[in-house]
Amino acid sequence: MATRRTDDGFMNILGLSFDYHDAAAALLSNGRIIAAVHEERFSRKKNDSGFPGQAVACCLEKAGLTAADLDWVVHYERPALKFDRVLRTAMTQPRHAFGRLRETAVDWLRDGKFEVRERICRSLGVARERVVFAEHHRAHAAAAFFCSPFEEAAVVTIDGVGEFATASIAHGRGRDIRPLMSVRYPHSLGLFYSAFTAYLGFEVNEGEYKVMGMASYGTPRLGREMLELFDLRPDGGFRLRQELFDFRWPEDMPFTQRLIDWLGPPRSPESPFRPIGDDADPDVRRSRHYADVAASVQFCTEEVILHMVRHAMERCGCRQVCLAGGVALNSVANGRIQRELGCDLFVQPAAGDAGSALGAALLQWHATPGHPRTPPLTTAHLGAEFGEADILAAIEEAFLIPARIFDTTEELYDGVAERLAEGSVIGWFQGRAEWGPRALGARSILADPRRIDMKTIVNEKIKFREPFRPFAPSVLAERATEYFELDPGGGPSSPERFMLSVCRVRPDKAAEVPAITHVDGTARVHLVERAANPAYYDLIAAFAARTGTPMLLNTSFNLRGEPIVNAPANAIRTFQWSGMDALVMGRCLLEKGEAL
Structure with missing residues (x-):
C-alpha cells in the first residue's frame, strides 16, 4: 500500500488517458506501480473514451489515497498540438475545410477537449499547477522502456497518430529516453492497417x-505490391503513398476509390468467411x-516494423528492444x-493508448532529479480485485446458489481440472484484473486444448x-518447449509472459492440442510461472496431472463486443448469457446443471 505524500521526496503521480479511445488511469507511488486500470472495465462500454473517473477511484482506493494526496496528474498527450494537426489537415482541402473544421470545433467544444486541464481539476479537485501534459509518443516510449528490465534499449513506438507523430525511435538509457527519429502524419503504419481493417469489414480500433x-x-x-506503397528511409523511418487512403476524417471510410479499383469491393461486415472449400463456390472465392x-x-506491416x-x-x-503503440500488439510481428x-x-502489455496513462506518469517520475529507476513490470495483474464477501454478495443478488464452495484451493484446482478434462467450458475469475x-488467468474462459471441437x-x-478467430494456450513455462518452438528463457518480462508473441507449434504436438493450434500451425503462447500467478499455475498443473497436457485453452472472459469482465456481477451475467458450463469465482463454483 502507498503512503501519503511527505516532505522527504515521496511522490504520488496519477497518469490519465481519455478523449480518444481506451481511457485509463495508472497510479505510481514513489516510483512503484500501484494500479493500472481501463475505464471500460467499469463502464462496460467497449473502448470507452470518456473521463476515467471509475478507474481513478479504483487506483486511489488500492493505494489508500485521495485525490488530495496526488502530487501530479499527467495527461497522455497535448490537446492543443492535436487540434493544431486537425486544423492543418482541414486546410489541405480548401473546398471542404470550413465545414469540416466547424464540425470538429463543435465536437471539441461539446466534449470539452479544449478544456482537459479544467475537466481534470473539476473531477479530481486538484490545483491547476499539479496537472501537466506529456507528448503522446513520449508517453508510449516511457510505458515501454521504464517498464522493461533493460538498462539500455532501442525504443520503438508505432500507432495511428498522436499529436503529429505516428511512429518514433528513441534510445533509452537509465532514467533517460533520447528521441532519435519520428514519422509524422499522414505517413502512418497504424492508419494503413486500420484502413484495411475497414476494407475487410471490421471496426477500426x-x-x-x-x-x-x-x-x-x-x-x-x-504483399510486395503493398510494400511498394512505402518508402523505407535510411534513418529507420518511412513515408506512405497517400493516393489509396484518406485518413483525414475518422467518421469516413479511410480508403479511396483507387483502392477499390485495385482490390475490388470491400467486404461487407458480417458476411460469410469460408476460405476452405470448392473453388466453384463464389463465397469460397x-x-x-x-x-x-x-x-x-x-x-x-511486418516488413515495415522489422x-x-x-x-x-x-x-x-x-x-x-522495447515496443509500444497500438501496432506493438501485433503478436505475429513480435x-x-x-x-x-x-x-x-519487451512489449508494454497495454501497448495502446491505455498504456500511455502509465507512460505519462512514468515520464513525470523520471523527470525529477534523484528519483531512482522504476522496477521492471513483471505482472499485468494491476486492476480491480474482489474478495469472497463481494463474490458471495453478487451470487446472492443474482438469486443463485453456489453449487459448491471448496474448502481448500487444492480441492478447487482438482475439481475444476476434472470438469475441464470432461469437456466443460469454465469461466475463471480470480485475483486482480x-x-x-x-x-x-485472472478473467479468462478456459477449456480443454486437446479437443478440436x-x-x-x-x-x-x-x-x-x-469462427476463424484463434485461441491462445496458457502453458506451464517449464514445459513450453515440449510443444512450442520458442526460447522460454526471456525472463518474467518477456512477451510470452504477457501473450504478446506468436510462435510455431511443434509438428509432432499439433495433433495433441488442436484447439489452440491455428490454421497456419502457430499459437500465441502464454507462459505461466507460479511466481506470477500461483492460482492459475496450480490449476494448469492439476490439469496436467490428470491428462498429461500441461496447458489450457485460454480466451478473454467476455462476450463479443463487450469489455473483459471486471466485477463478480459482470462474470455472472456473462456466464448466464453464454454457453459456459461453469463459473469459478474465488473458491465458489456455479454450474448450470445444478445451480441455475
Whole structure:
C-alpha cells in the first residue's frame, strides 16, 4: 500500500488517458506501480473514451489515497498540438475545410477537449499547477522502456497518430529516453492497417486483431505490391503513398476509390468467411481473396516494423528492444522480431493508448532529479480485485446458489481440472484484473486444448464471434518447449509472459492440442510461472496431472463486443448469457446443471 505524500521526496503521480479511445488511469507511488486500470472495465462500454473517473477511484482506493494526496496528474498527450494537426489537415482541402473544421470545433467544444486541464481539476479537485501534459509518443516510449528490465534499449513506438507523430525511435538509457527519429502524419503504419481493417469489414480500433486471424487463411500474393506503397528511409523511418487512403476524417471510410479499383469491393461486415472449400463456390472465392488481402497487409506491416526495429538497434548499438503503440500488439510481428533479429524484446502489455496513462506518469517520475529507476513490470495483474464477501454478495443478488464452495484451493484446482478434462467450458475469475487487452488467468474462459471441437464451441456458443478467430494456450513455462518452438528463457518480462508473441507449434504436438493450434500451425503462447500467478499455475498443473497436457485453452472472459469482465456481477451475467458450463469465482463454483 502507498503512503501519503511527505516532505522527504515521496511522490504520488496519477497518469490519465481519455478523449480518444481506451481511457485509463495508472497510479505510481514513489516510483512503484500501484494500479493500472481501463475505464471500460467499469463502464462496460467497449473502448470507452470518456473521463476515467471509475478507474481513478479504483487506483486511489488500492493505494489508500485521495485525490488530495496526488502530487501530479499527467495527461497522455497535448490537446492543443492535436487540434493544431486537425486544423492543418482541414486546410489541405480548401473546398471542404470550413465545414469540416466547424464540425470538429463543435465536437471539441461539446466534449470539452479544449478544456482537459479544467475537466481534470473539476473531477479530481486538484490545483491547476499539479496537472501537466506529456507528448503522446513520449508517453508510449516511457510505458515501454521504464517498464522493461533493460538498462539500455532501442525504443520503438508505432500507432495511428498522436499529436503529429505516428511512429518514433528513441534510445533509452537509465532514467533517460533520447528521441532519435519520428514519422509524422499522414505517413502512418497504424492508419494503413486500420484502413484495411475497414476494407475487410471490421471496426477500426477494434477489429485489427481480426485481420491478423484472417491473414492466416490466405497467402500474401499482394504483399510486395503493398510494400511498394512505402518508402523505407535510411534513418529507420518511412513515408506512405497517400493516393489509396484518406485518413483525414475518422467518421469516413479511410480508403479511396483507387483502392477499390485495385482490390475490388470491400467486404461487407458480417458476411460469410469460408476460405476452405470448392473453388466453384463464389463465397469460397471471395473469402480467399479477402484472406489474401489480409495476409498481404500483415506481411507488409511486418516488413515495415522489422525495418524500423532493425535500424533502431543499429542506431542505438544494442540488442535490447522495447515496443509500444497500438501496432506493438501485433503478436505475429513480435514473433518475427524475436526470431529474425535475435533481440531481447519487451512489449508494454497495454501497448495502446491505455498504456500511455502509465507512460505519462512514468515520464513525470523520471523527470525529477534523484528519483531512482522504476522496477521492471513483471505482472499485468494491476486492476480491480474482489474478495469472497463481494463474490458471495453478487451470487446472492443474482438469486443463485453456489453449487459448491471448496474448502481448500487444492480441492478447487482438482475439481475444476476434472470438469475441464470432461469437456466443460469454465469461466475463471480470480485475483486482480489484467492490465491490457489480454486475459492472463485472472478473467479468462478456459477449456480443454486437446479437443478440436472446442474451437467451434467456444467461438460460436460461448463468445458468439467469428469462427476463424484463434485461441491462445496458457502453458506451464517449464514445459513450453515440449510443444512450442520458442526460447522460454526471456525472463518474467518477456512477451510470452504477457501473450504478446506468436510462435510455431511443434509438428509432432499439433495433433495433441488442436484447439489452440491455428490454421497456419502457430499459437500465441502464454507462459505461466507460479511466481506470477500461483492460482492459475496450480490449476494448469492439476490439469496436467490428470491428462498429461500441461496447458489450457485460454480466451478473454467476455462476450463479443463487450469489455473483459471486471466485477463478480459482470462474470455472472456473462456466464448466464453464454454457453459456459461453469463459473469459478474465488473458491465458489456455479454450474448450470445444478445451480441455475
